[in-house]
Amino acid sequence: MFAYRFLARGGLGAVNQFKWPLPEGSTPGAWVGPQADTTTLGVYAQRLSDLPYWVHDELYRVELRGTVHALSLGVLASEMRFVERVDGWNESLRRDFGKSCVERLRQCAAATHDEHGEPLIARCLMECDVGEIPQVLAATDMTRHEAVGNLLVQYLIDAVNVQNAGLTASVAHVARVAISECPQLAGKHHEELAQSQWLQHRLGLPSDTWQ
Amino acid sequence: MTTASREYLTCKELVELVTDYLEDQLSAEERLKFEQHLNWCPPCGHYLEQMQVTIRAAGSLTEHNVPEAAQKVLLEAFRHFKTAQR
Amino acid sequence: MDALATQEQTEDFLAALRAGDERAFLSLVEQYHPTMVRVARGFVGTEAVAEEVVQDAWMGVISGIESFQGRSSLKWWILCILTNCAKTRGQKERRTVPFSSIVADGDDPAVAPSRFLDDSQPRWAGGWAAPPQVWGEERLMSDEMLDLVERAIHRLPDGQREVIVLRDVEGLDSNQVCSLLGLTEANQRVLLHRARSRVRAALESYIATGERGP
Numbered sequence: 001m002f003a004y005r006f007l008a009r010g011g012l013g014a015v016n017q018f019k020w021p022l023p024e025g026s027t028p029g030a031w032v033g034p035q036a037d038t039t040t041l042g043v044y045a046q047r048l049s050d051l052p053y054w055v056h057d058e059l060y061r062v063e064l065r066g067t068v069h070a071l072s073l074g075v076l077a078s079e080m081r082f083v084e085r086v087d088g089w090n091e092s093l094r095r096d097f098g099k100s101c102v103e104r105l106r107q108c109a110a111a112t113h114d115e116h117g118e119p120l121i122a123r124c125l126m127e128c129d130v131g132e133i134p135q136v137l138a139a140t141d142m143t144r145h146e147a148v149g150n151l152l153v154q155y156l157i158d159a160v161n162v163q164n165a166g167l168t169a170s171v172a173h174v175a176r177v178a179i180s181e182c183p184q185l186a187g188k189h190h191e192e193l194a195q196s197q198w199l200q201h202r203l204g205l206p207s208d209t210w211q
Numbered sequence: 212m213t214t215a216s217r218e219y220l221t222c223k224e225l226v227e228l229v230t231d232y233l234e235d236q237l238s239a240e241e242r243l244k245f246e247q248h249l250n251w252c253p254p255c256g257h258y259l260e261q262m263q264v265t266i267r268a269a270g271s272l273t274e275h276n277v278p279e280a281a282q283k284v285l286l287e288a289f290r291h292f293k294t295a296q297r
Numbered sequence: 298m299d300a301l302a303t304q305e306q307t308e309d310f311l312a313a314l315r316a317g318d319e320r321a322f323l324s325l326v327e328q329y330h331p332t333m334v335r336v337a338r339g340f341v342g343t344e345a346v347a348e349e350v351v352q353d354a355w356m357g358v359i360s361g362i363e364s365f366q367g368r369s370s371l372k373w374w375i376l377c378i379l380t381n382c383a384k385t386r387g388q389k390e391r392r393t394v395p396f397s398s399i400v401a402d403g404d405d406p407a408v409a410p411s412r413f414l415d416d417s418q419p420r421w422a423g424g425w426a427a428p429p430q431v432w433g434e435e436r437l438m439s440d441e442m443l444d445l446v447e448r449a450i451h452r453l454p455d456g457q458r459e460v461i462v463l464r465d466v467e468g469l470d471s472n473q474v475c476s477l478l479g480l481t482e483a484n485q486r487v488l489l490h491r492a493r494s495r496v497r498a499a500l501e502s503y504i505a506t507g508e509r510g511p
Contacts, residue, residue: 264500
């Protein structure tokens, strides 16, 4: 059974800095059990659909054995070993992923303004440089705008600021929260799916066999 | 998988779970949500580190020496008891 | 510390103690007295009373060493004696409050609610309003900081102080502490959580403002 796992730089656990045994060439790393994640419950791994929630420095394909439980944000297994590094995931792609989250959020914010009779704001949002969105928006008068559209724009500003700070995981989170809190977008846009599909496509990952 | 089932912890909720987390008393699902929060929230990462430092500091409190007077009294008591036993 | 504990477990050492070997006894005192004072201090009002409790406990150790079977570790046995003396003394001083009432004691949030955005906020309700900062580790194990931690622990309410002293200062595990203090695992964890939260807050306050508190 295969899945994925994001790690911090150097093959370390993101929270506990556990040094995972990494693959060498075509030789997988050693099997590791529960204590690695400082829990007696098991070791965690990520399905394709979970990846956007765990974005970090390095991405690996992992193999699982023993009992495997599906959870909301990942899976829990008795044992895990690291099979190969997903080389396509690097600093540059990571930044691009963040940019894509901001871009989708920008389009949603612009579309919302368009739909609510604010085409000028919409155009302004779409035409300015992404990194400059906060300054551009500060220059416009937002107070007269309908509450939800304004909210989306505020989230967009948050997203841009966090992207500029290089915090990709946070950008992805802001985008997911922003979309989920806008009822107008319900059914029109599934951000976490879009994020997962972006990663799958850019990294050339096979579709999950997980349910 | 609906958005609702992926609901996230707030920072306010997380700080109340830190001890349970460090004691490994969270369920697999709760633990995962806890760690996922740390993935996107650097301030809570700082908070967890602060807690860990606090715990390490408590564990570093140095031994004090046994006051001489106390040692004498105890030794006397020990001798006395041993003598009385014989 | 562990090596020493093993040494004291040896039959030779126990035999020496039983035979009245004063050097063996003194090494036992040196090994455990400071821990005992610290633990006792968790139960009673003053350092002076803690010292008295420890003296009582040593009397119990001295008179009990003959019949000590060695089924548990010497450290554990000594701590049990000590805890009994401390609880008795604490009760006499009407200082020990039943743990059940301590735990039930309503709201004691780990962090002041004002540190978070409240529910009226349109975005990030429950998120940090005043986020915690990175602490430089070098500062932290300084004498000044350790002194602050010690005083913060002394300021804790009874139940919280006892648990944090036994768990974090003395390194006993959860089962041992529950056994010594007569607590459920869950109650012990609540007390530990509150204790650690307060000590962290005291450290944070000092690092931010330079003020030490009482």
